[in-house]
Amino acid sequence: MKTFGTALLGAGRMGREHAKNLAGLPTARVVAVADPDPEAARAAQRLARAERTYPEPEAAILDPAVEVVVIATPTPTHAPLIEAAAQAGKAIFCEKPVALELAQTRRVLEAVRTAGVPFQIGFQRRYDPGYATARDQIDDGVIGEIEQFRAVGRDPAPPSLEYLKASGGLFLDQAIHEFDTARFLVGEVLEVQSWGAVRVDPRIAELGDVDTALTLLRFANGALGVVENSRRAVYGYDIRVEVFGERGKLVIEALPKTPLYHFREGGYHADHYFFFMDRFKEAYRLELEAFFHAVAAGHPPTPGPEDALEALRLGLAATRSLKEGRPVRVEEIQ
Known part of the structure; x- marks a missing residue:
């Protein structure tokens, strides 16, 4: 080796x-x-x-x-x-x-x-066992033709203002992971419509950014999708994906962090992932493992240059949609 x-x-x-x-x-x-x-x-x-x-x-x-x-x-x-x-x-x-x-x-x-x-971009979710298995089942036709897609991404708290100043905004920093997931699981996106608001920290508005957003997606294969993002979820890192098809749906969600429920008087208690670093701990290892394996085998690593480019185009299209208050076709982003 x-x-x-x-x-x-x-x-x-x-x-x-x-x-x-x-x-x-x-x-x-x-x-x-x-x-x-x-x-x-x-x-x-x-x-x-x-x-x-x-x-x-x-x-x-x-x-x-x-x-x-x-x-x-x-x-x-x-x-x-x-x-x-x-x-x-x-x-x-x-x-x-x-x-x-x-x-x-x-x-x-x-x-x-x-x-x-060789080049690989760090969209680690593709290597999370849930996401990877969902992709395999979609490719095998388990849920049939895809009709709807939904992704939720909420961080426990906003990053520092210093970080946000150089981040490119919510759609390029945070939602870009949901956009890549949409491409990975469903296919290319033709058009987006985004709305945004500042509901968490008024200082984010001073940067020309939003902390709460919703983006509608129209896919090339006819499916429709929605992406929800927030910079604050007081209970921790809130992330899930649903892919709905003619013969059922796939849901990717990791709850709880520890496979333990404490049932007691008045209900039950379970813990929750607090941040993306622990939720995708295994995926970070697996993406590097796959990268080195591809380099050793002489195969193109994935996600590669095209994935980096197309996810960025979606983020830029969503940003333009928010600023101009209209649907934006991805082909407009040249």
């Missing part, structure tokens, strides 16, 4: 999660961790059992022992780091998004194609 020299770029929240998972992959040998914060870099180095640290990600990319880069840096740095890694001939795994603008995303992904290097 081949082992790939790997550089982890970014030692923040997602970087630490990837560090733990990389340490457990027999196909990955973490050569380096790069982060401008030396303390964070050393902490991730210990988790990943990495050989060394760099203050600059570019230095890690150019390390001759590095064959694969895992990018978990802040969003504005993704595009230049992907381009640098592609030019250096490294296989690339990158957290979403590639960039917040379509033209920049296209340019970067064209650099990846020109270099001929």
Whole structure:
């Protein structure tokens, strides 16, 4: 079994999660961790059992022992780091998004194609056992022709205002996962209609963003869908998907976090996932495992460049729909 020299770029929240998972992959040998914060870099180095640290990600990319880069840096740095890694001939795994603008995303992904290097975007839900099994059953025709789709995504609390300023807005930061799920389970989307409001934190309105949203989807295969998003669910991370077809429906929902119900006088108690990091803990491991397997086998990793691009187009279409108060066909987003 081949082992790939790997550089982890970014030692923040997602970087630490990837560090733990990389340490457990027999196909990955973490050569380096790069982060401008030396303390964070050393902490991730210990988790990943990495050989060394760099203050600059570019230095890690150019390390001759590095064959694969895992990018978990802040969003504005993704595009230049992907381009640098592609030019250096490294296989690339990158957290979403590639960039917040379509033209920049296209340019970067064209650099990846020109270099001929493997690329995977971090839509981890595709590797969650519930989502993956649902896709298999849909492909097997278990529920017949799909008629309706519904996805709910609610975070326990809004991110910091500093984070929100650079996030691209709710549709590109949060709802983009639901949009990718829609494509993954149902197919391409032709048209969206979005509504949004500020119901959680008035300061979010000052950023030109919303914290509560609803998006209607019209799919190319004739199915209809709805996506609900909120930045606040006081009981924890609230996420579910329903795919309804002519012969039944599939529901993806993980409740409770611990498979235990305490029945007592007056009812019962169960716990709940609080954040996406614990809800999709297994999916984060499985997506990296699949990426390294694809690189070793010489197969294109998935989700790939096209998925990164099309999810972004849906997010941009939803953003335009909200701002212009009208349905937007995805083909308008060029």
